[in-house]
């Protein structure tokens with residue numbers, strides 16, 4: 414057992430369950446709390462005065478008197494090669510890919526470029542309080558290699574994979590079923606389970622993979638059952654029509670992935686907006702995860718994710734929340750919560766603040782099946798921690814004067830907050846981001 418090296422003091426909030434089902438017993442709040450870190454893990458969490466009394470003087474103490482200390486945020490769907498096409502104008506999904514994303518991604522065969530962007534991307538996540546993400550790289554194995562190397566150097570827990578794409582894409586971005594399989598296999602052997610790195614087999618979506626390639630993806634998952642699978646599903650009407658034309662034998666879009674063995678509890682499906690009932694059944698029965706990406710769905714004009722339907726007891730879906738940068742418009746999971754709230758408001762649904770913060774911490778950890786490692790502040794968990802400041806801007810500080818409850822403070826943070834509201838971010842117990850001037 415390592416000796417305590419650091420302690421973080423402030424107002425501590427963590428979840429042990431989903432407030433939507435477990436109510437107020439789902440969260441724990443300590444007004445003057447302390448998190449003690451040893452060997453990159455959380456050793457103790459409790460009342461600050463009692464824990465401080467027994468800590469040796471050698472322990473580094475970071476005190477945030479007004480700060481709200483939460484588990485590091487988790488993003489279940491994001492593209493690291495799209496940091497320079499975020500905020501690209503005027504297109505829906507298939508045009509957006511053709512005009513912007515699939516042009517930009519051609520740069521990532523260059524390992525130097527990939528490494529530089531991976532560094533920027535991981536810095537940007539830390540600045541936004543995000544400590545884990547499920548990440549799409551480009552089709553080039555070099556892009557995944559650069560990403561994992563950079564993440565391993567920072568000791569961040571990341572899930573990532575090289576995109577598989579062997580048709581309906583620029584020639585420079587195509588692999589083949591055989592090459593994609595071999596490259597993925599080599600990357601899994603090199604990176605899956607190395608330090609905090611985890612691999613996701615990543616067919617971009619059914620339109621850009623042949624049946625042979627989807628078949629190979631299924632083989633990879635059977636050979637490596639503890640790897641993830643990530644892809645896109647039912648985001649846009651034209652996309653769905655194209656899938657229908659490419660796979661005339663399939664009952665629906667989801668059944669294409671099902672046919673090749675790509676559904677399951679470690680499978681993450683971005684968007685899931687226009688699902689038919691049969692698709693909900695397939696996803697529900699396989700324990701697959703739907704990633705709700707509100708800023709992207711609004712920006713690309715894809716549609717509104719129906720959370721109530723996802724919770725339908727007939728076919729309940731596991732749901733993760735995600736930014737989907739660069740179709741999404743913010744790296745911030747606080748901004749993402751704000752847009753999720755509005756997407757639900759438009760459908761006469763709601764998103765209470767405690768449920769929202771559960772979603773981007775323990776909820777997303779559960780979506781990734783990593784709840785025994787990350788997503789909560791409890792002894793034994795990896796020490797990924799985000800410190801929030803509800804008075805980050807003059808408008809927020811002004812609004813705070815009328816705030817009386819924790820729920821009101823959280824709702825302010827998710828409605829007006831962004832990267833400016835992140836005071837500090839800790840990754841495996843190391844402070845990797847401190848807000849300047851804060």
Ligand SMILES: [Zn+2]
Nearest residue numbers: 492645683737
């Ligand atoms: Zn995406």
